[in-house]
Amino acid sequence: MKPFVTLTAIAAPVEIAKIDTGMILPGRYMRRHRRPGHDYSEAFLHDLRFDEKEQPRADFSLNQPAYQHCEILVTDADFGCGSSREGAAYAVLDFGLRALIGPSFGDIFYANCLQNGVLPIVLPYPAIHALWRQLRATPGATITIDLPAQSVIAPDGSTFDFEINALRKQRLIDGVDDIDVTLGHIEAIRAFEETRQADMPWLPTSG
Amino acid sequence: MIDAPLHPAAPLTLFEKLWNSHVVVVSPHGEDLLYVDFNMINEGGAFLAFDQLRLEGRKARRPTQQMAVTDHYLPTINRAAGTAGIANPEIRRVVEMQAENARDFALPHIDMHHRMQGIIHVIAPELGIAQPGMMITCNDSHTATNGAFGLLASPIGASNQLRHVIATQTVWMNRPKPMRIVIDGELPDGVTPKDIILSIIARIGVGGAVGHAIEYAGSTIRAMSMEGRMTICNMSVEAGAKIGLIAPDDTTFAYLAGRPKSPQGDAWDKALAYWRTLHSDEGAVFARELHIDVSTLAPMVSWGTSPEDCAPIDGTVPDPAAIADADRRRHVERALEYLGLAPLTPLQQIRIDRVFIGSCTNSRIEDLRSAAAVLKGRRCVVPGMVSPGSSSVKRQAEAEGLDLIFKAAGLEWRDSGCSMCNGSNGELVAPGERSASTTNRNFEGRQGRDSRTHIMSPAMVAAAAVVGHLADVRSMAVKEIAS
Numbered sequence: 058m059k060p061f062v063t064l065t066a067i068a069a070p071v072e073i074a075k076i077d078t079g080m081i082l083p084g085r086y087m088r089r090h091r092r093p094g095h096d097y098s099e100a101f102l103h104d105l106r107f108d109e110k111e112q113p114r115a116d117f118s119l120n121q122p123a124y125q126h127c128e129i130l131v132t133d134a135d136f137g138c139g140s141s142r143e144g145a146a147y148a149v150l151d152f153g154l155r156a157l158i159g160p161s162f163g164d165i166f167y168a169n170c171l172q173n174g175v176l177p178i179v180l181p182y183p184a185i186h187a188l189w190r191q192l193r194a195t196p197g198a199t200i201t202i203d204l205p206a207q208s209v210i211a212p213d214g215s216t217f218d219f220e221i222n223a224l225r226k227q228r229l230i231d232g233v234d235d236i237d238v239t240l241g242h243i244e245a246i247r248a249f250e251e252t253r254q255a256d257m258p259w260l261p262t263s264g
Numbered sequence: 265m266i267d268a269p270l271h272p273a274a275p276l277t278l279f280e281k282l283w284n285s286h287v288v289v290v291s292p293h294g295e296d297l298l299y300v301d302f303n304m305i306n307e308g309g310a311f312l313a314f315d316q317l318r319l320e321g322r323k324a325r326r327p328t329q330q331m332a333v334t335d336h337y338l339p340t341i342n343r344a345a346g347t348a349g350i351a352n353p354e355i356r357r358v359v360e361m362q363a364e365n366a367r368d369f370a371l372p373h374i375d376m377h378h379r380m381q382g383i384i385h386v387i388a389p390e391l392g393i394a395q396p397g398m399m400i401t402c403n404d405s406h407t408a409t410n411g412a413f414g415l416l417a418s419p420i421g422a423s424n425q426l427r428h429v430i431a432t433q434t435v436w437m438n439r440p441k442p443m444r445i446v447i448d449g450e451l452p453d454g455v456t457p458k459d460i461i462l463s464i465i466a467r468i469g470v471g472g473a474v475g476h477a478i479e480y481a482g483s484t485i486r487a488m489s490m491e492g493r494m495t496i497c498n499m500s501v502e503a504g505a506k507i508g509l510i511a512p513d514d515t516t517f518a519y520l521a522g523r524p525k526s527p528q529g530d531a532w533d534k535a536l537a538y539w540r541t542l543h544s545d546e547g548a549v550f551a552r553e554l555h556i557d558v559s560t561l562a563p564m565v566s567w568g569t570s571p572e573d574c575a576p577i578d579g580t581v582p583d584p585a586a587i588a589d590a591d592r593r594r595h596v597e598r599a600l601e602y603l604g605l606a607p608l609t610p611l612q613q614i615r616i617d618r619v620f621i622g623s624c625t626n627s628r629i630e631d632l633r634s635a636a637a638v639l640k641g642r643r644c645v646v647p648g649m650v651s652p653g654s655s656s657v658k659r660q661a662e663a664e665g666l667d668l669i670f671k672a673a674g675l676e677w678r679d680s681g682c683s684m685c686n687g688s689n690g691e692l693v694a695p696g697e698r699s700a701s702t703t704n705r706n707f708e709g710r711q712g713r714d715s716r717t718h719i720m721s722p723a724m725v726a727a728a729a730v731v732g733h734l735a736d737v738r739s740m741a742v743k744e745i746a747s
Contacts, residue, residue: 074595075470075570077707084688084709087309089354104709109695134591138470138504138570139707140686141405143421144309164474164504165405165419172424182591222294222438235424236322239432242289242297246434249288249299259527259535260301261393263372264328 058174060232061204064155066128068200069118070189073105076132077139078166080105082148096151097144123196131188131200132159137166137177146173156202158209160185171225174232176202178209184217204230275545277442278511279477282416282542286399288434295436298416302329302393303429304384304402305371307362308336308688309422313403314365316427324369326433331393332366332373333384334359336688340651340678343376352690369430382654382680385409385624389494390656392523396512396539401429406624406704408500412493413520414512414542416477419501440507441551443476444544447484449559454738456634457492458626458702458721460484461499462564464556466574474504476552479544484558485510490519491630498625499704502571511543565611565720565734566706568599573706575611577724577736583607602708603698603716611734614718617697619648619675619729620711621722623685626702627653629660631722635702636666638726639673640743645732648725649676649691651683675729687712700728 086100106117113120119127130136136159137145146169149157156176170177180188191212192198198212204226209217228235239246254260276284289297310332317323324330337358342349350356359376366373374380380387384402388394388410396414401407403422410417420426420435429435447460465472478500485493493510500508510516517536520526527535562576573596575582581600584607587593600607605614621627621635632652650670652658658680661667667677684691685703692712693699699717702725703710706717718734727737 073598074591075707079686079707079709083713084686087688104713109713135471139405139705141403141419141421142309143312143403143423143425146421147312147423161471161474164506165421165501169421169424172421224291224295235428235436236320236431239297239428239434239436245288246297246299246432250433253299253301257397257535257538259395259531260398261391261395261525262328263302263331263393 058232058234061155061174061176061229063201063203064128065199065201066155067124067126067197068129068131068158068188068192069124069127070131070192071118072133072189074133075135075138076102078137078142078145078163079139081137081145082142087142087144097148098151098153101148101152121196126153128154129156129158129200129202130154131185131192132157134160136162138163141165143169146170146175149175158185158188158200171229172235174229176204176229178202178219180209180217180219187211187215275547277544277548277550278414278479278542279442279507279509282397282399283439285397286416291436295438297434297436298399300329300401300429300433300435301398302331302400303433304388304400305330305332305426306336306384306402306404307334307358308403310403310426311358311361311365312423313427313430314369316423317369317430322431324371324430327370328372329433330371330430332362332371333387334362334375334381335383336682338376338681339689340649340681340683340691343679346376355690380655382657383624383627383682385494385498386628386653386657389413389490389519390523390654392520392526395520395526395535396516396542401435405501406498408506408508409494409498409624411500411507411509412490412497413516414509414539416507416509418506440475440477440505442479443473443505443552444479444481444550445554445556447480447482447556447558449484449557451484451558452561454723454742455558455561455563456721456723457488457495459561459564460556460558461496462566462571462574462719463561465499465503465571466564468503468554470502470570470572471504473500476505477507477509478503478505480508480510481544486513489630490515491628494628495625499571502704512539563721563724563737565724566718567603567605567611568596569602569706569708570595570599571705571719573599577611577734579611581605581607581609581611612736613733615698615733616646616700616718616728618646618693618699619644619725620684620699620701620703621648621725622651622653622683623703624653624682625704626722627651627657629657631702632657632661632666633664635722635726636669637742638723638730638737638740640669642673642730644674644729646729647674648729649678649684651678652680654680673729684711686710693717700725700734
């Protein structure tokens with residue numbers, strides 16, 4: 058997992074509420090293996106970015122040249138609600154995004170982003186409207202995210218603080234994988250397992 | 265010597281009892297490491313997890329506490345031909361990969377030819393795998409369905425989190441806050457558990473229960489069958505809750521008795537004694553409580569592109585101009601544009617092009633009976649299909665003659681799978697088509713690109729199929745179908 062400490066990058070406004078994971082990664086892309094050179098970048102918000110004839114929709118922000126190298130999206134409410142498809146977080150990552158800023162996120166999607174090194178940041182609506190306003194006024198403007206300080210610095214220099222679970226924050230900063238951390242507790246897991254099997258020998262197995 | 269504890273244990277909610285009994289490690293950072301009694305794996309995206317495990321050289325730590333199932337990508341026709349009968353090569357490949365991954369990681373697999381094949385959340389209860397007191401995970405957002413049996417059932421991400429559960433038999437999770445929804449009142453005729461959960465989501469919104477585990481309680485729940493309870497728990501995630509559950513009772517135990525994986529003999533008695541302790545204590549504190557009276561509830565239908573966009577069938581499409589909240593208004597305007605609906609259109613005037621009866625929400629035997637009761641002796645004026653939730657539901661429905669009723673009404677009688685709920689098996693609603701569906705989600709593009717979905721109960725879908733527009737099943741004569 059790629060560590061995330063600080064980031065200064067172009068941010069794009071996406072002012073559509075309730076973009077669900079099926080819009081982030083349309084179902085038809087979920088059948089694809091994800092390998093280097095054949096990732097989910099094309100799939101990301103595909104039907105919002107392109108019309109039925111596969112032509113870019115001119116009115117969609119991400120299609121404007123100023124946002125070509127954006128690494129941050131400033132989204133509307135409930136971004137990533139819906140299906141638990143983790144590919145949605147991969148699509149965000151493969152598109153080249155490192156952070157999402159919005160008033161709220163789908164619960165499962167939020168966790169999936171953190172697991173994949175993408176930082177979702179919740180800010181209240183007034184802050185989101187302020188960011189949208191500045192980004193619209195200066196397409197291609199940058200936002201700075203300081204994860205250790207838990208702050209977002211807007212193009213005009215104003216600062217918004219955000220909350221993040223301390224464990225997730227540290228693992229993002231360290232770029233550490235969850236399985237490695239868990240297997241450090243393997244003795245506790247084994248002991249728990251033995252007790253549980255002794256107490257509840259009826260628990261089902263698939264064998 | 266002390267006869268009684270000076271400070272008796274604080275009363276706990278059922279959720280807290282279940283959560284506490286699965287904590288292996290308490291992290292100082294807020295997440296707990298929970299033991300997973302049983303993990304279920306569908307083919308939707310799981311190959312990403314297996315790809316990564318292979319790269320890392322990791323194995324399944326407890327293969328017999330895992331089960332692979334194929335449900336999302338299986339077409340509901342042409343099963344006898346095996347994978348060769350799957351026309352789309354990408355879909356065929358996903359089905360093949362699941363079989364290869366199950367074999368490589370030594371995981372038992374309910375595959376396309378298995379006698380018990382079906383939608384994972386339908387077959388786990390049928391097999392007796394979903395037992396009170398357990399922690400079950402699955403790479404599917406509707407995993408809370410299993411919580412109807414008084415257990416923790418939580419969705420996990422199909423890649424990183426699934427990889428973690430396969431490799432460790434544990435999962436890191438933030439402890440949600442307990443929330444209780446108390447449902448009282450006798451359900452009127454024509455009103456079903458689906459209508460209850462839709463009305464709850466309409467009331468609290470798709471984000472209404474984020475960060476909470478919902479316990480459904482009250483006299484209506486106590487009087488409800490396991491099938492109905494599963495429908496309610498199934499849609500918890502549409503209100504934002506990963507976990508939804510119901511305390512087990514005699515209805516639960518009667519359902520479990522004699523299932524293939526249920527305890528037998530002495531083990532049953534011991535299990536039962538434990539299961540009877542699984543309820544919220546008197547005086548337990550919930551972070552949120554909601555009370556609902558369903559005695560005057562009407563059948564619900566969706567008019568928008570989010571499960572919260574629902575209204576009673578005797579209502580109208582909302583008028584965005586009358587919505588004060590600017591952000592809500594923007595959503596409603598977009599939803600009506602997507603669905604091609606004018607503000608204030610009476611819901612019963614919305615014409616449909618097809619129907620779908622199926623999905624983990626509403627494909628169990630009771631659901632099929634209630635749709636068949638409406639369709640008996642009638643013809644549908646739009647095409648549609650019925651996909652039973654499992655192969656055993658299909659066998660039972662055929663034994664009861666329900667398949668003949670559906671076919672006589674003009675609907676296709678299919679095999680079991682997730683099918684047109686999200687179309688990952690290629691069974692889609694065509695662009696611009698409007699579908700009345702018993703499914704759980706009406707998002708943009710959910711049933712196929714530019715598909716227009718209205719979600720409702722099986723009886724309401726059947727009523728819509730007969731008249732060609734959304735309709736109030738309460739105004740139609742319904743033939744009783746005996747169970």
